[in-house]
Amino acid sequence: MTLPQTALLALAVGLVIGVGLSLLLVWAYRARARIADETSLVVPxxxxxxxxxxxxxxxxxxxxxxxxxxxxxxxxxxxxxxxxxxxxxxxxxxxxxxxxxxxxxxxxxxxxxxxxxxxxxxxxxxxxxxxxxxxxxxxxVTEQERLDQMRRDFVANTSHELKTPVGAVTLLAEAIESAADDPAQVRHFATRISAEATRLGQLTGRIMSLSRLQADDTLTDARHVSIDEVIASSIEAHVVQADSAGVELARGGDRGVWVHGDPQILIEAFGNLIANAIVYSPRGSRVGVGVKADAGVVEVAVSDQGIGISEGDRERIFERFYRADEARSRRTGGTGLGLSIVKHATQRHGGEVTLWSRPGRGSTFTIRLPRIDAPEGIEDDKKSKKKRERKAAKAAARVRNGENA
CATH class of the missing domain: 3.30.450.20 (PAS domain)
Incomplete structure (x- = not known):
């Protein structure tokens, strides 16, 4: 092959390679642009x-x-x-x-x-x-799963708890029928039936209370509530229980404190704490209810000198149907719902409940609630009441001294 022919061949090969490289670069750029367009345009x-x-x-x-x-x-x-x-x-x-x-x-x-x-x-x-x-x-859906499990557990636990008094009533009724000719036995079994019926009524009542508290996050009967009146009602409802158990009830701390809420729900919550404190307190001890008011918070503490709660039980004490002392709760008719009602009632009022306890030294449950100012006119009413009380005391003193009132 002559030199000119070789040069022409080399030139032709160079042109082919150049064109090929150019086409390859164009294709690469277009492919890259197409991918960029797809990644940006496919997400409208x-x-x-x-x-x-x-x-x-x-x-x-x-x-x-x-x-x-x-x-x-x-x-x-x-x-x-x-x-x-x-x-x-x-x-x-x-x-x-x-x-x-x-x-x-x-x-x-x-x-x-x-x-x-x-x-x-x-x-x-x-x-x-x-x-x-x-x-x-x-x-x-983790929270939904937890709530569904709680509902299933609640139904299962409720069914289990209801079987005990219902079964007892059935057996006692059969015992009365078989002892119809023995008046003493009939009276004994009738007393047992009455106790089981009371326990069944308490259980169903607390189940309904807990269901109402969990059904809605709002308070249907919210108003200004006097903590003094709530505590007085709660203590008064458990005076007989305390006397029977040989336990003294004492009230101390600040007075004239108000919160916003449902008085019946609060009375039930404090009443549950007082009832539990009495049940787990030894005879001759004291259950104290103390009130401490800060700028925007009121703390109500219910303390006992009872058996206390172990550290392991403290983690679960507010669960439904959980009992720290199963045998004692059975003997006293405990439902295992009282503290769960306390927790939900407190949360419904925008507060929290805490526990301090030591085995053998007692327990203190503290409810913290948002505090509000006293309603208008309350201070004037208090002053008028004090004036009336002073006037009545002077009149009584004059009567005792033989003077004309």
Missing amino acids: DGVTAVLRSMDDAACVVDASGLVLAVSKAAARFGIRVGAPLENPELRQLLRSVRSEGGSHTESMRITRGGLSLDPRLVSARASAISPRMSLLIIRD
């Missing part, structure tokens, strides 16, 4: 706006598992824009949607923020929104 403004308004964790994910857009709540599960979706179960759910189409929903437990602690039960729904993009919505 409407989808992004919906994500911003969602309370649930949600995100748009591409075929490689890269997160392109998220809702605000997605951060709770460690899902961020520009990062890959790390959870293998969620990735498998997305793969199923891409291969089969449509939408899939699964329940699973996943961790939040990449932590191994605090696994959450979620309902995850994946839907295909384009050939390359999928929408993933993660709804946290």
